[in-house]
Structures are given as C-alpha cells and as structure tokens.
Amino acid sequence: MENRSKYYLVAIMNKTKKKISLVELDEKTRWFMGQCRQSGLKVTPQRIAIYRELLKTDEHPSAEMLYEKVKTIFPSISLDTVNRTLLMLNEIGAAFTVEGSGDAKRFDGGLREHQHFKCVKCKRIIDFHHKPFDNIKLPAEISKKFTVLRKTVYLEGLCDLCR
Numbered sequence: 001m002e003n004r005s006k007y008y009l010v011a012i013m014n015k016t017k018k019k020i021s022l023v024e025l026d027e028k029t030r031w032f033m034g035q036c037r038q039s040g041l042k043v044t045p046q047r048i049a050i051y052r053e054l055l056k057t058d059e060h061p062s063a064e065m066l067y068e069k070v071k072t073i074f075p076s077i078s079l080d081t082v083n084r085t086l087l088m089l090n091e092i093g094a095a096f097t098v099e100g101s102g103d104a105k106r107f108d109g110g111l112r113e114h115q116h117f118k119c120v121k122c123k124r125i126i127d128f129h130h131k132p133f134d135n136i137k138l139p140a141e142i143s144k145k146f147t148v149l150r151k152t153v154y155l156e157g158l159c160d161l162c163r
C-alpha cells in the first residue's frame with residue numbers, strides 16, 4: 001500500500017512538473033560528465049546546460065524548444081550545437097528520442113522507467129508508468145534474429161483536454 005500511494009503521487013506530480021531535486025540533478029550531471037570523459041568527449045558548460053535543461057522539464061522538448069531555453073544562459077549558442085549535443089546525448093545513453101512520426105524529434109532525459117502518451121492534436125507528450133509495460137516479452141522471431149537494445153510502449157491519441 002505504501003508503495004502504491006507513492007506511485008500515484010509521482011504520477012500526479014509528473015502531470016504538472018517533473019519531480020527532480022537539486023541533489024538528483026547534480027548527481028545526474030556528475031554521471032553525465034563521467035560518461036563524456038569515458039567516451040572521450042569534451043565536457044563543456046553548454047553541453048551540461050543542455051543536459052540539465054532536458055532533465056528539468058517533462059515537456060519532452062524538441063531541439064528548438066531546448067535551444068530557446070539554453071539561449072537565455074548562453075546567448076551565442078547555435079541551434080546546430082543543440083542538435084549535435086542531443087545526438088551525442090543519445091549516443092552515450094543520456095537521452096533518447098520519443099517515438100512518433102511527422103513532427104520534430106522530441107527528447108527525454110530518461111530519468112526513470114516510464115512510457116509515453118502523445119496527443120495527436122496538441123502534441124503534448126505525457127509520461128505515465130505502467131509496471132507491466134517495463135518488461136514486455138519479445139516474440140521468438142525477433143529475439144532469435146535480432147539484439148534488442150530498448151523496448152518501449154508508446155501510445156497515441158487525444159488527451160483529456162482535446163477529446
């Protein structure tokens with residue numbers, strides 16, 4: 001029961017603002033810097049700022065949305081730098097793109113296991129967490145032939161505000 005109520009609390013908070021403490025933010029930043037060094041990548045203040053902005057929001061921002069935010073800290077940063085940094089974050093496993101097609105790529109800092117619901121009308125991407133979705137069994141035809149690195153459940157439809 002204890003765990004269950006905690007889960008609901010997180011679910012409610014996710015709807016409004018991402019629950020990330022400053023401690024967690026700093027921990028993830030340190031982890032990120034370590035990942036960069038391990039991969040032989042330079043740790044720049046701009047890269048750190050982009051990563052931290054991604055962690056702080058639950059909007060699943062596009063490169064443009066992140067660019068607007070980081071520009072307030074680094075006015076001379078270019079959209080290209082943001083794009084390349086996001087690509088790099090993907091490669092080292094510090095971020096991933098949210099599925100869905102047709103629109104600009106949207107990103108997630110991947111703080112904790114969760115799934116996405118995307119509204120096709122207002123384009124909001126809403127986090128939810130349904131435990132059985134964390135461990136979906138692969139069909140044999142796939143697991144025999146391929147190495148699966150990531151499994152995800154992605155739902156699309158109309159949100160509560162648009163239906």
Ligand SMILES: [Zn+2]
Pocket residue numbers: 119120121122123124158159160161162
């Ligand atoms: Zn909507």
Ligand SMILES: [Zn+2]
Pocket residue numbers: 060108114115116126127
């Ligand atoms: Zn998400």
